[in-house]
Amino acid sequence: MRAFQLAMAAALLSCAACSSDDEGTETTIMTAVADIEAKSGNTTLQGTATFVQQDGKTKLTLTVTGAPPGEHGAHIHETGDCSAADAASAGGHWNPATHDHGMPAPTSHLGDLGNLTVKADGTGTLTLEKTDWIIVDEGDPAGDVTGKAIIIHANVDDFTTQPTGNAGGRIGCGVIQFESEETISTKEG
Numbered sequence: 001m002r003a004f005q006l007a008m009a010a011a012l013l014s015c016a017a018c019s020s021d022d023e024g025t026e027t028t029i030m031t032a033v034a035d036i037e038a039k040s041g042n043t044t045l046q047g048t049a050t051f052v053q054q055d056g057k058t059k060l061t062l063t064v065t066g067a068p069p070g071e072h073g074a075h076i077h078e079t080g081d082c083s084a085a086d087a088a089s090a091g092g093h094w095n096p097a098t099h100d101h102g103m104p105a106p107t108s109h110l111g112d113l114g115n116l117t118v119k120a121d122g123t124g125t126l127t128l129e130k131t132d133w134i135i136v137d138e139g140d141p142a143g144d145v146t147g148k149a150i151i152i153h154a155n156v157d158d159f160t161t162q163p164t165g166n167a168g169g170r171i172g173c174g175v176i177q178f179e180s181e182e183t184i185s186t187k188e189g
Contacts, residue, residue, distance in 0.1 A: 028054075028182070028183045028184075029053065029183075030054075030135040031050065031135065032050075032053075033048065033176070034049040034175055035174050036172045038066070039085065039172060040087065040154070042171040044067075045067045045152065047064035047065065047152070047172060050062075051133065051145055057130070058130055058134060060113070060127065060128045060129070060130075061126075061127050062113070062116060063124070064118065064124050065123050068154075068171075069119060071156035072115060072118060072124075073152075073156060073157030073165050074113040075093050075111045075113055076094040076113065077090035077111060077151050078095070079148070079149060080175040080176060081175070082174065082175055087151060087172075090151055092163065093109045095109040101163045101165055115156055137181060145176050151170050153168050154169040155168035155169075
């Protein structure tokens, strides 16, 4: 699955220059990836979270297989550590601006992703784009998704219960790591 996500990111990279209306400009595209593994007794869940930053926005594509069907809360957590069997090592929701938990919005946790819908065959995809997320190869400025963990929860996020949305145990966890940076130049003529 990760190979598919990386191929999609590469396709975005190669098309960035061909779709530009401005000749003679440069676009920098940065990518971060998390490989998600099963936690809390779930043995089949796996997935990939791919973040692609371009033109002042960062887009997340989260895909899973082997997950229980239904709605599952998904969040970015503050610590890039999935070593605990229950993923408690990932800490709490990533919330650098100390907002209340809620639906993905500028006034909620920066790590609030909403709910991932998993079909009867155990597959699910969630996409979300934010201007507040950035990808940095080194350092940890505000908004940097790298070094954090992405968590898939056992239950639906109710968007109101503070501070977690009552989303239940952590059935999947992956550490978000810097993947690549590429600058694409368009040429005149």
